[in-house]
Amino acid sequence: MDALTALTHVLPHQSLSWLARQLAYSKHPRTRAWLIDTVVRRFGVDLEEALESDPRAYESFNAFFTRALTPGVRTPDPDPRALLMPADGRISQCGPIEAGRIFQAKGQSFTAAELLGEGSGPTPFDDGLFATVYLSPKDYHRVHMPCSGRLLETVHVPGRLFSVGPAAVSHVPRLFARNERLACHFETDFGPMAMVMVGALLVSGVETVWSGIEIPRYGRRVTRKDYRNQHIELARFAEMARFNYGSTVIVLLPPGVATLEPGLGAESPVKLGQRLATLTP
Incomplete structure:
Protein backbone atom coordinates (compact mmCIF):
# COMPACT_ATOMS: atom_id res chain seq x y z
CA MET A 1 0.00 0.00 0.00
CA THR A 66 -18.63 19.87 -15.19
CA ARG A 67 -18.16 21.52 -18.60
CA ALA A 68 -20.25 20.46 -21.57
CA LEU A 69 -18.70 19.01 -24.71
CA THR A 70 -19.08 20.41 -28.19
CA PRO A 71 -22.02 18.63 -29.90
CA GLY A 72 -20.76 15.77 -32.05
CA VAL A 73 -17.49 15.25 -30.15
CA ARG A 74 -19.02 12.07 -28.68
CA THR A 75 -21.56 10.04 -30.63
CA PRO A 76 -23.48 6.89 -29.66
CA ASP A 77 -22.78 3.56 -31.31
CA PRO A 78 -25.38 3.36 -34.09
CA ASP A 79 -26.34 -0.27 -33.45
CA PRO A 80 -29.62 -0.17 -31.44
CA ARG A 81 -28.53 -3.39 -29.69
CA ALA A 82 -25.44 -1.67 -28.29
CA LEU A 83 -25.45 -0.62 -24.65
CA LEU A 84 -23.32 2.50 -24.43
CA MET A 85 -20.33 3.41 -22.30
CA PRO A 86 -21.73 5.91 -19.76
CA ALA A 87 -18.65 8.13 -19.44
CA ASP A 88 -15.16 8.96 -20.55
CA GLY A 89 -12.45 7.33 -18.45
CA ARG A 90 -10.87 3.94 -17.93
CA ILE A 91 -12.35 0.57 -17.06
CA SER A 92 -11.42 -0.26 -13.50
CA GLN A 93 -12.92 -3.75 -13.83
CA CYS A 94 -15.75 -5.38 -15.75
CA GLY A 95 -17.19 -8.85 -16.10
CA PRO A 96 -19.70 -11.25 -14.56
CA ILE A 97 -21.24 -10.78 -11.12
CA GLU A 98 -20.37 -14.20 -9.70
CA ALA A 99 -22.50 -15.52 -6.86
CA GLY A 100 -23.64 -11.97 -6.22
CA ARG A 101 -20.07 -10.62 -5.88
CA ILE A 102 -18.44 -7.85 -7.91
CA PHE A 103 -14.70 -8.03 -8.53
CA GLN A 104 -12.78 -4.94 -7.40
CA ALA A 105 -9.10 -5.91 -7.72
CA LYS A 106 -6.87 -8.86 -6.95
CA GLY A 107 -8.06 -10.28 -3.64
CA GLN A 108 -10.85 -7.69 -3.30
CA SER A 109 -14.57 -7.95 -4.02
CA PHE A 110 -17.93 -6.86 -2.60
CA THR A 111 -21.53 -7.85 -3.07
CA ALA A 112 -24.02 -6.21 -5.40
CA ALA A 113 -26.41 -6.00 -2.43
CA GLU A 114 -24.06 -3.95 -0.25
CA LEU A 115 -23.13 -1.70 -3.18
CA LEU A 116 -26.83 -0.93 -3.67
CA GLY A 117 -27.49 -0.43 0.04
CA GLU A 118 -29.60 -3.59 0.21
CA GLY A 119 -27.78 -5.33 3.05
CA SER A 120 -27.14 -9.00 2.39
CA GLY A 121 -30.15 -10.09 0.32
CA PRO A 122 -30.31 -11.13 -3.33
CA THR A 123 -30.55 -8.53 -6.11
CA PRO A 124 -31.80 -8.70 -9.70
CA PHE A 125 -28.17 -8.32 -10.80
CA ASP A 126 -26.74 -11.44 -9.17
CA ASP A 127 -25.10 -13.52 -11.93
CA GLY A 128 -25.43 -10.57 -14.30
CA LEU A 129 -22.75 -8.18 -15.58
CA PHE A 130 -20.98 -5.12 -14.20
CA ALA A 131 -18.68 -2.44 -15.53
CA THR A 132 -16.78 -0.04 -13.28
CA VAL A 133 -15.62 3.13 -15.05
CA TYR A 134 -13.10 5.44 -13.37
CA LEU A 135 -13.20 9.12 -14.34
CA SER A 136 -9.87 10.90 -13.85
CA PRO A 137 -9.61 14.67 -13.27
CA LYS A 138 -8.96 15.28 -16.99
CA ASP A 139 -12.14 13.55 -18.14
CA TYR A 140 -15.57 14.81 -19.11
CA HIS A 141 -17.55 14.52 -15.88
CA ARG A 142 -21.10 14.02 -17.06
CA VAL A 143 -22.57 10.52 -17.03
CA HIS A 144 -25.01 9.41 -19.73
CA MET A 145 -27.50 6.60 -20.20
CA PRO A 146 -26.29 3.29 -21.72
CA CYS A 147 -29.86 2.76 -23.00
CA SER A 148 -33.31 4.28 -22.63
CA GLY A 149 -34.88 3.81 -19.23
CA ARG A 150 -37.54 4.92 -16.76
CA LEU A 151 -36.31 6.02 -13.35
CA LEU A 152 -37.75 3.91 -10.53
CA GLU A 153 -35.81 4.81 -7.41
CA THR A 154 -32.62 6.31 -6.04
CA VAL A 155 -30.84 5.10 -2.93
CA HIS A 156 -28.35 7.40 -1.24
CA VAL A 157 -25.90 5.46 0.92
CA PRO A 158 -23.74 7.63 3.22
CA GLY A 159 -20.23 6.38 3.75
CA ARG A 160 -16.53 7.07 3.57
CA LEU A 161 -14.78 9.01 0.81
CA PHE A 162 -11.67 7.02 -0.01
CA SER A 163 -9.74 7.86 -3.15
CA VAL A 164 -10.89 5.73 -6.10
CA GLY A 165 -7.55 5.83 -7.89
CA PRO A 166 -5.88 2.54 -8.91
CA ALA A 167 -3.71 2.27 -5.78
CA ALA A 168 -6.66 2.66 -3.44
CA VAL A 169 -8.82 0.26 -5.47
CA SER A 170 -6.08 -2.37 -5.16
CA HIS A 171 -5.63 -2.03 -1.41
CA VAL A 172 -8.81 -0.75 0.28
CA PRO A 173 -11.18 -3.69 0.90
CA ARG A 174 -14.72 -3.27 -0.50
CA LEU A 175 -13.91 0.33 -1.42
CA PHE A 176 -16.90 0.99 -3.69
CA ALA A 177 -19.29 -0.51 -1.15
CA ARG A 178 -17.85 1.69 1.61
CA ASN A 179 -17.73 5.06 -0.13
CA GLU A 180 -20.72 7.38 -0.20
CA ARG A 181 -22.79 6.65 -3.30
CA LEU A 182 -26.06 7.15 -5.12
CA ALA A 183 -27.65 4.07 -6.70
CA CYS A 184 -30.07 4.92 -9.52
CA HIS A 185 -32.49 2.16 -10.52
CA PHE A 186 -34.07 2.10 -13.98
CA GLU A 187 -36.62 -0.02 -15.80
CA THR A 188 -35.59 -0.76 -19.40
CA ASP A 189 -36.85 -2.84 -22.31
CA PHE A 190 -34.66 -5.74 -21.14
CA GLY A 191 -35.39 -5.44 -17.42
CA PRO A 192 -33.71 -3.64 -14.52
CA MET A 193 -30.52 -1.61 -14.80
CA ALA A 194 -28.64 0.22 -12.06
CA MET A 195 -26.19 3.10 -12.34
CA VAL A 196 -24.18 3.69 -9.15
CA MET A 197 -22.46 7.06 -8.78
CA VAL A 198 -19.64 6.52 -6.27
CA GLY A 199 -18.21 9.49 -4.40
CA ALA A 200 -14.51 9.84 -3.63
CA LEU A 201 -12.03 11.88 -1.66
CA LEU A 202 -12.40 15.57 -2.59
CA VAL A 203 -15.56 14.89 -4.60
CA SER A 204 -17.74 17.82 -3.64
CA GLY A 205 -20.99 16.57 -5.07
CA VAL A 206 -23.08 14.38 -7.35
CA GLU A 207 -25.97 15.92 -9.27
CA THR A 208 -28.76 14.25 -11.24
CA VAL A 209 -30.73 15.77 -14.09
CA TRP A 210 -34.04 15.08 -12.31
CA SER A 211 -33.24 16.27 -8.78
CA GLY A 212 -30.13 18.43 -8.75
CA ILE A 213 -27.58 17.98 -5.95
CA GLU A 214 -27.80 14.54 -4.29
CA ILE A 215 -24.34 14.47 -2.67
CA PRO A 216 -23.11 16.24 -0.43
CA ARG A 217 -24.96 13.96 1.89
CA TYR A 218 -28.52 14.77 2.84
CA GLY A 219 -28.64 12.40 5.78
CA ARG A 220 -26.73 9.90 7.89
CA ARG A 221 -28.96 6.97 7.02
CA VAL A 222 -29.72 5.19 3.77
CA THR A 223 -32.31 7.36 2.01
CA ARG A 224 -34.64 6.13 -0.72
CA LYS A 225 -36.57 8.31 -3.14
CA ASP A 226 -39.40 6.71 -5.11
CA TYR A 227 -39.88 8.07 -8.64
CA ARG A 228 -42.21 5.40 -10.01
CA ASN A 229 -45.19 7.75 -10.29
CA GLN A 230 -43.23 10.67 -11.75
CA HIS A 231 -42.70 9.08 -15.19
CA ILE A 232 -39.12 10.26 -15.61
CA GLU A 233 -37.92 8.81 -18.90
CA LEU A 234 -34.32 9.21 -20.06
CA ALA A 235 -33.30 8.45 -23.63
CA ARG A 236 -30.31 6.39 -24.69
CA PHE A 237 -27.17 8.60 -24.60
CA ALA A 238 -28.95 11.36 -22.63
CA GLU A 239 -27.15 12.92 -19.66
CA MET A 240 -28.33 11.47 -16.34
CA ALA A 241 -25.88 12.84 -13.75
CA ARG A 242 -22.55 14.53 -13.20
CA PHE A 243 -19.66 14.45 -10.76
CA ASN A 244 -18.13 17.58 -9.30
CA TYR A 245 -14.72 15.91 -9.22
CA GLY A 246 -13.18 12.66 -10.49
CA SER A 247 -14.86 9.49 -9.37
CA THR A 248 -16.46 6.24 -10.54
CA VAL A 249 -19.71 5.02 -12.07
CA ILE A 250 -20.72 1.36 -11.92
CA VAL A 251 -23.25 -0.13 -14.36
CA LEU A 252 -25.14 -3.25 -13.27
CA LEU A 253 -27.05 -5.47 -15.71
CA PRO A 254 -29.25 -8.50 -14.96
CA PRO A 255 -28.26 -12.00 -16.11
CA GLY A 256 -28.80 -13.22 -19.64
CA VAL A 257 -29.50 -9.90 -21.36
CA ALA A 258 -26.16 -8.84 -22.82
CA THR A 259 -22.54 -9.72 -23.52
CA LEU A 260 -19.70 -7.35 -22.78
CA GLU A 261 -17.76 -5.91 -25.70
CA PRO A 262 -14.73 -8.15 -26.39
CA GLY A 263 -11.43 -6.59 -25.45
CA LEU A 264 -12.70 -4.51 -22.55
CA GLY A 265 -10.73 -5.07 -19.39
CA ALA A 266 -8.92 -3.40 -16.52
CA GLU A 267 -7.29 -0.11 -17.58
CA SER A 268 -8.96 -0.05 -21.00
CA PRO A 269 -9.37 3.63 -21.99
CA VAL A 270 -12.99 4.32 -22.94
CA LYS A 271 -15.08 7.13 -24.38
CA LEU A 272 -18.69 8.05 -23.80
CA GLY A 273 -20.97 6.47 -26.39
CA GLN A 274 -18.76 3.58 -27.46
CA ARG A 275 -20.12 0.06 -27.13
CA LEU A 276 -20.06 -1.32 -23.60
CA ALA A 277 -22.11 -4.45 -24.27
CA THR A 278 -24.46 -5.95 -26.84
CA LEU A 279 -27.98 -7.06 -26.06
CA THR A 280 -28.59 -10.71 -26.75
CA PRO A 281 -31.25 -11.58 -29.35
Missing part, protein backbone atom coordinates in the same frame (compact mmCIF):
# COMPACT_ATOMS: atom_id res chain seq x y z
CA ASP A 2 1.44 3.39 -0.97
CA ALA A 3 1.75 6.22 1.56
CA LEU A 4 -1.14 8.27 0.11
CA THR A 5 -3.53 5.31 0.21
CA ALA A 6 -2.50 4.53 3.79
CA LEU A 7 -3.04 8.18 4.73
CA THR A 8 -6.62 8.16 3.42
CA HIS A 9 -7.56 5.71 6.21
CA VAL A 10 -7.01 8.43 8.81
CA LEU A 11 -7.83 11.63 6.91
CA PRO A 12 -11.04 13.50 7.83
CA HIS A 13 -12.81 12.63 4.56
CA GLN A 14 -15.94 14.69 4.98
CA SER A 15 -14.09 17.79 6.18
CA LEU A 16 -11.65 17.69 3.28
CA SER A 17 -14.48 17.24 0.80
CA TRP A 18 -16.39 20.14 2.38
CA LEU A 19 -13.29 22.32 1.95
CA ALA A 20 -12.90 21.15 -1.66
CA ARG A 21 -16.50 22.12 -2.29
CA GLN A 22 -15.92 25.66 -1.00
CA LEU A 23 -12.96 26.06 -3.34
CA ALA A 24 -14.76 24.45 -6.28
CA TYR A 25 -17.67 26.89 -6.09
CA SER A 26 -15.57 29.98 -5.35
CA LYS A 27 -15.99 32.78 -7.89
CA HIS A 28 -12.89 34.61 -6.70
CA PRO A 29 -10.97 35.29 -9.93
CA ARG A 30 -7.52 34.30 -8.66
CA THR A 31 -8.74 31.17 -6.86
CA ARG A 32 -10.78 30.07 -9.88
CA ALA A 33 -7.94 30.71 -12.35
CA TRP A 34 -5.34 28.95 -10.20
CA LEU A 35 -7.48 25.82 -9.78
CA ILE A 36 -8.41 25.58 -13.45
CA ASP A 37 -4.87 26.25 -14.70
CA THR A 38 -3.42 23.70 -12.29
CA VAL A 39 -5.77 20.92 -13.41
CA VAL A 40 -5.39 21.73 -17.12
CA ARG A 41 -1.60 21.70 -16.85
CA ARG A 42 -1.18 18.73 -14.51
CA PHE A 43 -3.69 16.38 -16.13
CA GLY A 44 -3.57 17.52 -19.75
CA VAL A 45 -7.24 18.50 -20.13
CA ASP A 46 -8.25 18.79 -23.80
CA LEU A 47 -10.20 22.03 -23.86
CA GLU A 48 -10.62 21.83 -27.64
CA GLU A 49 -13.41 19.32 -27.01
CA ALA A 50 -15.26 21.63 -24.64
CA LEU A 51 -18.23 23.70 -25.70
CA GLU A 52 -16.42 26.61 -24.04
CA SER A 53 -12.69 26.29 -24.73
CA ASP A 54 -11.63 29.48 -22.90
CA PRO A 55 -10.72 28.53 -19.31
CA ARG A 56 -11.29 32.13 -18.18
CA ALA A 57 -14.94 31.98 -19.27
CA TYR A 58 -15.98 29.63 -16.42
CA GLU A 59 -17.46 31.33 -13.37
CA SER A 60 -16.03 28.71 -10.98
CA PHE A 61 -13.81 25.67 -10.93
CA ASN A 62 -16.91 23.50 -10.62
CA ALA A 63 -18.40 25.05 -13.77
CA PHE A 64 -15.16 24.18 -15.58
CA PHE A 65 -15.07 20.67 -14.15
Whole structure:
Protein backbone atom coordinates (compact mmCIF):
# COMPACT_ATOMS: atom_id res chain seq x y z
CA MET A 1 0.00 0.00 0.00
CA ASP A 2 1.44 3.39 -0.97
CA ALA A 3 1.75 6.22 1.56
CA LEU A 4 -1.14 8.27 0.11
CA THR A 5 -3.53 5.31 0.21
CA ALA A 6 -2.50 4.53 3.79
CA LEU A 7 -3.04 8.18 4.73
CA THR A 8 -6.62 8.16 3.42
CA HIS A 9 -7.56 5.71 6.21
CA VAL A 10 -7.01 8.43 8.81
CA LEU A 11 -7.83 11.63 6.91
CA PRO A 12 -11.04 13.50 7.83
CA HIS A 13 -12.81 12.63 4.56
CA GLN A 14 -15.94 14.69 4.98
CA SER A 15 -14.09 17.79 6.18
CA LEU A 16 -11.65 17.69 3.28
CA SER A 17 -14.48 17.24 0.80
CA TRP A 18 -16.39 20.14 2.38
CA LEU A 19 -13.29 22.32 1.95
CA ALA A 20 -12.90 21.15 -1.66
CA ARG A 21 -16.50 22.12 -2.29
CA GLN A 22 -15.92 25.66 -1.00
CA LEU A 23 -12.96 26.06 -3.34
CA ALA A 24 -14.76 24.45 -6.28
CA TYR A 25 -17.67 26.89 -6.09
CA SER A 26 -15.57 29.98 -5.35
CA LYS A 27 -15.99 32.78 -7.89
CA HIS A 28 -12.89 34.61 -6.70
CA PRO A 29 -10.97 35.29 -9.93
CA ARG A 30 -7.52 34.30 -8.66
CA THR A 31 -8.74 31.17 -6.86
CA ARG A 32 -10.78 30.07 -9.88
CA ALA A 33 -7.94 30.71 -12.35
CA TRP A 34 -5.34 28.95 -10.20
CA LEU A 35 -7.48 25.82 -9.78
CA ILE A 36 -8.41 25.58 -13.45
CA ASP A 37 -4.87 26.25 -14.70
CA THR A 38 -3.42 23.70 -12.29
CA VAL A 39 -5.77 20.92 -13.41
CA VAL A 40 -5.39 21.73 -17.12
CA ARG A 41 -1.60 21.70 -16.85
CA ARG A 42 -1.18 18.73 -14.51
CA PHE A 43 -3.69 16.38 -16.13
CA GLY A 44 -3.57 17.52 -19.75
CA VAL A 45 -7.24 18.50 -20.13
CA ASP A 46 -8.25 18.79 -23.80
CA LEU A 47 -10.20 22.03 -23.86
CA GLU A 48 -10.62 21.83 -27.64
CA GLU A 49 -13.41 19.32 -27.01
CA ALA A 50 -15.26 21.63 -24.64
CA LEU A 51 -18.23 23.70 -25.70
CA GLU A 52 -16.42 26.61 -24.04
CA SER A 53 -12.69 26.29 -24.73
CA ASP A 54 -11.63 29.48 -22.90
CA PRO A 55 -10.72 28.53 -19.31
CA ARG A 56 -11.29 32.13 -18.18
CA ALA A 57 -14.94 31.98 -19.27
CA TYR A 58 -15.98 29.63 -16.42
CA GLU A 59 -17.46 31.33 -13.37
CA SER A 60 -16.03 28.71 -10.98
CA PHE A 61 -13.81 25.67 -10.93
CA ASN A 62 -16.91 23.50 -10.62
CA ALA A 63 -18.40 25.05 -13.77
CA PHE A 64 -15.16 24.18 -15.58
CA PHE A 65 -15.07 20.67 -14.15
CA THR A 66 -18.63 19.87 -15.19
CA ARG A 67 -18.16 21.52 -18.60
CA ALA A 68 -20.25 20.46 -21.57
CA LEU A 69 -18.70 19.01 -24.71
CA THR A 70 -19.08 20.41 -28.19
CA PRO A 71 -22.02 18.63 -29.90
CA GLY A 72 -20.76 15.77 -32.05
CA VAL A 73 -17.49 15.25 -30.15
CA ARG A 74 -19.02 12.07 -28.68
CA THR A 75 -21.56 10.04 -30.63
CA PRO A 76 -23.48 6.89 -29.66
CA ASP A 77 -22.78 3.56 -31.31
CA PRO A 78 -25.38 3.36 -34.09
CA ASP A 79 -26.34 -0.27 -33.45
CA PRO A 80 -29.62 -0.17 -31.44
CA ARG A 81 -28.53 -3.39 -29.69
CA ALA A 82 -25.44 -1.67 -28.29
CA LEU A 83 -25.45 -0.62 -24.65
CA LEU A 84 -23.32 2.50 -24.43
CA MET A 85 -20.33 3.41 -22.30
CA PRO A 86 -21.73 5.91 -19.76
CA ALA A 87 -18.65 8.13 -19.44
CA ASP A 88 -15.16 8.96 -20.55
CA GLY A 89 -12.45 7.33 -18.45
CA ARG A 90 -10.87 3.94 -17.93
CA ILE A 91 -12.35 0.57 -17.06
CA SER A 92 -11.42 -0.26 -13.50
CA GLN A 93 -12.92 -3.75 -13.83
CA CYS A 94 -15.75 -5.38 -15.75
CA GLY A 95 -17.19 -8.85 -16.10
CA PRO A 96 -19.70 -11.25 -14.56
CA ILE A 97 -21.24 -10.78 -11.12
CA GLU A 98 -20.37 -14.20 -9.70
CA ALA A 99 -22.50 -15.52 -6.86
CA GLY A 100 -23.64 -11.97 -6.22
CA ARG A 101 -20.07 -10.62 -5.88
CA ILE A 102 -18.44 -7.85 -7.91
CA PHE A 103 -14.70 -8.03 -8.53
CA GLN A 104 -12.78 -4.94 -7.40
CA ALA A 105 -9.10 -5.91 -7.72
CA LYS A 106 -6.87 -8.86 -6.95
CA GLY A 107 -8.06 -10.28 -3.64
CA GLN A 108 -10.85 -7.69 -3.30
CA SER A 109 -14.57 -7.95 -4.02
CA PHE A 110 -17.93 -6.86 -2.60
CA THR A 111 -21.53 -7.85 -3.07
CA ALA A 112 -24.02 -6.21 -5.40
CA ALA A 113 -26.41 -6.00 -2.43
CA GLU A 114 -24.06 -3.95 -0.25
CA LEU A 115 -23.13 -1.70 -3.18
CA LEU A 116 -26.83 -0.93 -3.67
CA GLY A 117 -27.49 -0.43 0.04
CA GLU A 118 -29.60 -3.59 0.21
CA GLY A 119 -27.78 -5.33 3.05
CA SER A 120 -27.14 -9.00 2.39
CA GLY A 121 -30.15 -10.09 0.32
CA PRO A 122 -30.31 -11.13 -3.33
CA THR A 123 -30.55 -8.53 -6.11
CA PRO A 124 -31.80 -8.70 -9.70
CA PHE A 125 -28.17 -8.32 -10.80
CA ASP A 126 -26.74 -11.44 -9.17
CA ASP A 127 -25.10 -13.52 -11.93
CA GLY A 128 -25.43 -10.57 -14.30
CA LEU A 129 -22.75 -8.18 -15.58
CA PHE A 130 -20.98 -5.12 -14.20
CA ALA A 131 -18.68 -2.44 -15.53
CA THR A 132 -16.78 -0.04 -13.28
CA VAL A 133 -15.62 3.13 -15.05
CA TYR A 134 -13.10 5.44 -13.37
CA LEU A 135 -13.20 9.12 -14.34
CA SER A 136 -9.87 10.90 -13.85
CA PRO A 137 -9.61 14.67 -13.27
CA LYS A 138 -8.96 15.28 -16.99
CA ASP A 139 -12.14 13.55 -18.14
CA TYR A 140 -15.57 14.81 -19.11
CA HIS A 141 -17.55 14.52 -15.88
CA ARG A 142 -21.10 14.02 -17.06
CA VAL A 143 -22.57 10.52 -17.03
CA HIS A 144 -25.01 9.41 -19.73
CA MET A 145 -27.50 6.60 -20.20
CA PRO A 146 -26.29 3.29 -21.72
CA CYS A 147 -29.86 2.76 -23.00
CA SER A 148 -33.31 4.28 -22.63
CA GLY A 149 -34.88 3.81 -19.23
CA ARG A 150 -37.54 4.92 -16.76
CA LEU A 151 -36.31 6.02 -13.35
CA LEU A 152 -37.75 3.91 -10.53
CA GLU A 153 -35.81 4.81 -7.41
CA THR A 154 -32.62 6.31 -6.04
CA VAL A 155 -30.84 5.10 -2.93
CA HIS A 156 -28.35 7.40 -1.24
CA VAL A 157 -25.90 5.46 0.92
CA PRO A 158 -23.74 7.63 3.22
CA GLY A 159 -20.23 6.38 3.75
CA ARG A 160 -16.53 7.07 3.57
CA LEU A 161 -14.78 9.01 0.81
CA PHE A 162 -11.67 7.02 -0.01
CA SER A 163 -9.74 7.86 -3.15
CA VAL A 164 -10.89 5.73 -6.10
CA GLY A 165 -7.55 5.83 -7.89
CA PRO A 166 -5.88 2.54 -8.91
CA ALA A 167 -3.71 2.27 -5.78
CA ALA A 168 -6.66 2.66 -3.44
CA VAL A 169 -8.82 0.26 -5.47
CA SER A 170 -6.08 -2.37 -5.16
CA HIS A 171 -5.63 -2.03 -1.41
CA VAL A 172 -8.81 -0.75 0.28
CA PRO A 173 -11.18 -3.69 0.90
CA ARG A 174 -14.72 -3.27 -0.50
CA LEU A 175 -13.91 0.33 -1.42
CA PHE A 176 -16.90 0.99 -3.69
CA ALA A 177 -19.29 -0.51 -1.15
CA ARG A 178 -17.85 1.69 1.61
CA ASN A 179 -17.73 5.06 -0.13
CA GLU A 180 -20.72 7.38 -0.20
CA ARG A 181 -22.79 6.65 -3.30
CA LEU A 182 -26.06 7.15 -5.12
CA ALA A 183 -27.65 4.07 -6.70
CA CYS A 184 -30.07 4.92 -9.52
CA HIS A 185 -32.49 2.16 -10.52
CA PHE A 186 -34.07 2.10 -13.98
CA GLU A 187 -36.62 -0.02 -15.80
CA THR A 188 -35.59 -0.76 -19.40
CA ASP A 189 -36.85 -2.84 -22.31
CA PHE A 190 -34.66 -5.74 -21.14
CA GLY A 191 -35.39 -5.44 -17.42
CA PRO A 192 -33.71 -3.64 -14.52
CA MET A 193 -30.52 -1.61 -14.80
CA ALA A 194 -28.64 0.22 -12.06
CA MET A 195 -26.19 3.10 -12.34
CA VAL A 196 -24.18 3.69 -9.15
CA MET A 197 -22.46 7.06 -8.78
CA VAL A 198 -19.64 6.52 -6.27
CA GLY A 199 -18.21 9.49 -4.40
CA ALA A 200 -14.51 9.84 -3.63
CA LEU A 201 -12.03 11.88 -1.66
CA LEU A 202 -12.40 15.57 -2.59
CA VAL A 203 -15.56 14.89 -4.60
CA SER A 204 -17.74 17.82 -3.64
CA GLY A 205 -20.99 16.57 -5.07
CA VAL A 206 -23.08 14.38 -7.35
CA GLU A 207 -25.97 15.92 -9.27
CA THR A 208 -28.76 14.25 -11.24
CA VAL A 209 -30.73 15.77 -14.09
CA TRP A 210 -34.04 15.08 -12.31
CA SER A 211 -33.24 16.27 -8.78
CA GLY A 212 -30.13 18.43 -8.75
CA ILE A 213 -27.58 17.98 -5.95
CA GLU A 214 -27.80 14.54 -4.29
CA ILE A 215 -24.34 14.47 -2.67
CA PRO A 216 -23.11 16.24 -0.43
CA ARG A 217 -24.96 13.96 1.89
CA TYR A 218 -28.52 14.77 2.84
CA GLY A 219 -28.64 12.40 5.78
CA ARG A 220 -26.73 9.90 7.89
CA ARG A 221 -28.96 6.97 7.02
CA VAL A 222 -29.72 5.19 3.77
CA THR A 223 -32.31 7.36 2.01
CA ARG A 224 -34.64 6.13 -0.72
CA LYS A 225 -36.57 8.31 -3.14
CA ASP A 226 -39.40 6.71 -5.11
CA TYR A 227 -39.88 8.07 -8.64
CA ARG A 228 -42.21 5.40 -10.01
CA ASN A 229 -45.19 7.75 -10.29
CA GLN A 230 -43.23 10.67 -11.75
CA HIS A 231 -42.70 9.08 -15.19
CA ILE A 232 -39.12 10.26 -15.61
CA GLU A 233 -37.92 8.81 -18.90
CA LEU A 234 -34.32 9.21 -20.06
CA ALA A 235 -33.30 8.45 -23.63
CA ARG A 236 -30.31 6.39 -24.69
CA PHE A 237 -27.17 8.60 -24.60
CA ALA A 238 -28.95 11.36 -22.63
CA GLU A 239 -27.15 12.92 -19.66
CA MET A 240 -28.33 11.47 -16.34
CA ALA A 241 -25.88 12.84 -13.75
CA ARG A 242 -22.55 14.53 -13.20
CA PHE A 243 -19.66 14.45 -10.76
CA ASN A 244 -18.13 17.58 -9.30
CA TYR A 245 -14.72 15.91 -9.22
CA GLY A 246 -13.18 12.66 -10.49
CA SER A 247 -14.86 9.49 -9.37
CA THR A 248 -16.46 6.24 -10.54
CA VAL A 249 -19.71 5.02 -12.07
CA ILE A 250 -20.72 1.36 -11.92
CA VAL A 251 -23.25 -0.13 -14.36
CA LEU A 252 -25.14 -3.25 -13.27
CA LEU A 253 -27.05 -5.47 -15.71
CA PRO A 254 -29.25 -8.50 -14.96
CA PRO A 255 -28.26 -12.00 -16.11
CA GLY A 256 -28.80 -13.22 -19.64
CA VAL A 257 -29.50 -9.90 -21.36
CA ALA A 258 -26.16 -8.84 -22.82
CA THR A 259 -22.54 -9.72 -23.52
CA LEU A 260 -19.70 -7.35 -22.78
CA GLU A 261 -17.76 -5.91 -25.70
CA PRO A 262 -14.73 -8.15 -26.39
CA GLY A 263 -11.43 -6.59 -25.45
CA LEU A 264 -12.70 -4.51 -22.55
CA GLY A 265 -10.73 -5.07 -19.39
CA ALA A 266 -8.92 -3.40 -16.52
CA GLU A 267 -7.29 -0.11 -17.58
CA SER A 268 -8.96 -0.05 -21.00
CA PRO A 269 -9.37 3.63 -21.99
CA VAL A 270 -12.99 4.32 -22.94
CA LYS A 271 -15.08 7.13 -24.38
CA LEU A 272 -18.69 8.05 -23.80
CA GLY A 273 -20.97 6.47 -26.39
CA GLN A 274 -18.76 3.58 -27.46
CA ARG A 275 -20.12 0.06 -27.13
CA LEU A 276 -20.06 -1.32 -23.60
CA ALA A 277 -22.11 -4.45 -24.27
CA THR A 278 -24.46 -5.95 -26.84
CA LEU A 279 -27.98 -7.06 -26.06
CA THR A 280 -28.59 -10.71 -26.75
CA PRO A 281 -31.25 -11.58 -29.35
